[in-house]
Amino acid sequence: MHTVVSVALVAGYVVVLTFVAIRARAAREYSEFSLARRALPLALVFGSLCATYVGPGFSIGFVGKGFESGFLFFGIGLAYALQNVLVGVLVAPRLRALNDCHTLGDAIGQKYDRRCHVLAGVISAGLCTGYAAVMAKAGGVVFKDVFGVPEWSGVVLIVGITTLYTTSGGLRASVVTDAFQFTAFTILLPVVLLLALGFHLEGGIAGFAERASAATQNGLASKTPFQIIGLVTAFLLGETLIPPYANRALASRTTRVSKYGFVLGGLFSIVWFAVMISLGVAARGIVPVGTDEDHILLNMVKAIMPTEGYMLLLVVSVSVIMSSLDSLLNAGAVVFTQDIIRPIWKLPNGKALDVGRTATVVIAFAAAAAAAAVPTIIDGLLVCYTIWAPAILPALVLGLWLKKPRPLAGILSMVVGALVAGLSQLVAGGLTKVPAILPALGAAILAYFLGHALSREKGA
Amino acid sequence: MGTVLFILVILAAIVTIASGVWVATGLISAVASFKPERPAPPDSERVDPS
Numbered sequence: 001m002h003t004v005v006s007v008a009l010v011a012g013y014v015v016v017l018t019f020v021a022i023r024a025r026a027a028r029e030y031s032e033f034s035l036a037r038r039a040l041p042l043a044l045v046f047g048s049l050c051a052t053y054v055g056p057g058f059s060i061g062f063v064g065k066g067f068e069s070g071f072l073f074f075g076i077g078l079a080y081a082l083q084n085v086l087v088g089v090l091v092a093p094r095l096r097a098l099n100d101c102h103t104l105g106d107a108i109g110q111k112y113d114r115r116c117h118v119l120a121g122v123i124s125a126g127l128c129t130g131y132a133a134v135m136a137k138a139g140g141v142v143f144k145d146v147f148g149v150p151e152w153s154g155v156v157l158i159v160g161i162t163t164l165y166t167t168s169g170g171l172r173a174s175v176v177t178d179a180f181q182f183t184a185f186t187i188l189l190p191v192v193l194l195l196a197l198g199f200h201l202e203g204g205i206a207g208f209a210e211r212a213s214a215a216t217q218n219g220l221a222s223k224t225p226f227q228i229i230g231l232v233t234a235f236l237l238g239e240t241l242i243p244p245y246a247n248r249a250l251a252s253r254t255t256r257v258s259k260y261g262f263v264l265g266g267l268f269s270i271v272w273f274a275v276m277i278s279l280g281v282a283a284r285g286i287v288p289v290g291t292d293e294d295h296i297l298l299n300m301v302k303a304i305m306p307t308e309g310y311m312l313l314l315v316v317s318v319s320v321i322m323s324s325l326d327s328l329l330n331a332g333a334v335v336f337t338q339d340i341i342r343p344i345w346k347l348p349n350g351k352a353l354d355v356g357r358t359a360t361v362v363i364a365f366a367a368a369a370a371a372a373a374v375p376t377i378i379d380g381l382l383v384c385y386t387i388w389a390p391a392i393l394p395a396l397v398l399g400l401w402l403k404k405p406r407p408l409a410g411i412l413s414m415v416v417g418a419l420v421a422g423l424s425q426l427v428a429g430g431l432t433k434v435p436a437i438l439p440a441l442g443a444a445i446l447a448y449f450l451g452h453a454l455s456r457e458k459g460a
Numbered sequence: 461m462g463t464v465l466f467i468l469v470i471l472a473a474i475v476t477i478a479s480g481v482w483v484a485t486g487l488i489s490a491v492a493s494f495k496p497e498r499p500a501p502p503d504s505e506r507v508d509p510s
Contacts, residue, residue, distance in 0.1 A: 020487070020491060023491045041486060041490065042486070043482060043483050043485070043486020043487070043490075044483075044486055044487065044490055046479075046483065047483030047486065047487070050479075176487060176490060176491065179483050179484075179486065179487040179490075180484075180487060182480065182483050183480045183481075183483055183484040183487065184480075185480075186476050186477060186479055186480030186483075187477050187480045187481070189476075190472075190473035190474075190476045190477050191477075193469075193473050194470070194473055197466075197469070197470070205462050205463055205466045206462050208462065208465070208466060209461060209462030209465050209466070210462075212465065268476075268479055270472075271472040271475045271476050271479075272476060274468070274469060274472035275469075275472050275473050275476050278469045278472070278473075
């Protein structure tokens with residue numbers, strides 16, 4: 001009986017997801033594939049944005065952090081909420097207001113020149129592939145944990161299904177399936193929390209508060225101030241306007257939708273982090289101490305829910321992973337087409353659509369292959385965060401705000417930011433206590449102003 | 461203090477579920493508004509420009 005219900009649950013999920021993906025139908029034009037015709041309403045921009053950032057790190061990872069260090073990571077996560085609100089107020093409407101802009105690279109190209117455009121495209125496409133590899137790895141881990149099958153089979157299954165609907169439907173398919181997946185996990189995971197608090201809370205409300213306080217103190221004691229500053233910086237800047245978020249800002253129906261999509265997305269992250277951290281704290285009375293962080297949610301659900309609940313968790317985990325993966329594949333493909341191919345060869349829209357579809361498949365293959373090299377989910381994400389923020393953000397933000405941004409400043413900032421971030425991790429990784437994102441960001445900003453000053457002297 | 465924390469956590473769970481329901485309604489109306497693809501007319505119905 002349990003097996004029948006479990007299979008019915010998973011089958012029902014797959015049927016509804018397929019229905020939603022088919023209703024989104026195949027993109028017939030490049031503007032549909034890359035920007036969903038710039039017609040996305042607020043609910044879809046918000047749902048898709050949140051579904052994209054709630055990956056395995058912000059769900060399974062945060063439950064583990066709540067278990068180990070209580071509400072410490074809730075405080076650190078507030079930096080992430082602030083970042084989204086600031087992007088919504090200051091940057092997203094400016095991006096949306098740019099004409100004929102499909103990607104961040106386009107925005108950088110419009111503000112600087114073609115070389116900066118292509119360079120931003122190369123960095124963005126590489127980072128999208130890296131992030132996608134981390135998601136593919138997470139898919140493999142979930143399948144291995146739940147079914148005991150080899151990790152590669154989970155990677156192939158998740159990447160294969162996601163590639164199928166993303167290649168065909170482009171951004172619109174990605175956004176509507178994200179919204180469906182968002183609905184699935186925002187209803188199911190809080191229900192698990194309410195069940196844990198209502199029926200499995202050892203020591204009642206006072207016990208919950210005591211466990212939260214003890215875990216938070218443990219967490220604070222286990223981190224140096226430098227580490228906390230590094231984490232806050234990574235949460236504040238590491239994912240700021242990565243290509244899939246920028247796509248959603250650009251694809252919004254109006255500048256107001258773009259603004260409020262990000263502001264609401266930031267506010268939602270506060271309640272989401274509270275729910276995930278509370279799940280971790282509640283698990284302290286249910287799951288034995290010493291359990292691996294990435295397995296807390298899994299073991300908790302196994303302990304308090306029937307077999308169907310376990311299957312439900314599989315559905316939730318797969319939703320969380322696929323909603324991030326599809327966005328990354330689509331964003332990577334659009335970036336490749338728009339920022340690397342189109343500035344060099346003038347492609348008509350029909351050809352650009354073909355290139356975008358092919359690029360989706362190629363990036364998916366590359367991500368699946370690279371998944372084997374990802375050490376852990378969190379480590380993989382931190383590598384991507386550390387490179388993205390210094391390589392792109394100074395050039396983008398200063399370019400949007402300065403009256404006359406100089407191409408040399410943009411190039412120097414991107415190259416120096418990417419190199420220092422990469423080298424700090426490869427060469428100095430583990431040797432210093434300073435998180436790599438801090439020196440890399442400082443170097444990128446310095447390089448920007450150096451390039452700006454040099455260009456002004458030449459121009460004068 | 462414990463009770464305040466507990467109530468805030470319950471509220472967060474409710475707001476999260478409400479967000480999911482709001483996005484679901486937006487999704488349903490978006491999916492319902494997608495126009496089905498128009499099939500290409502058969503050759504016999506095509507107007508010959510010559």
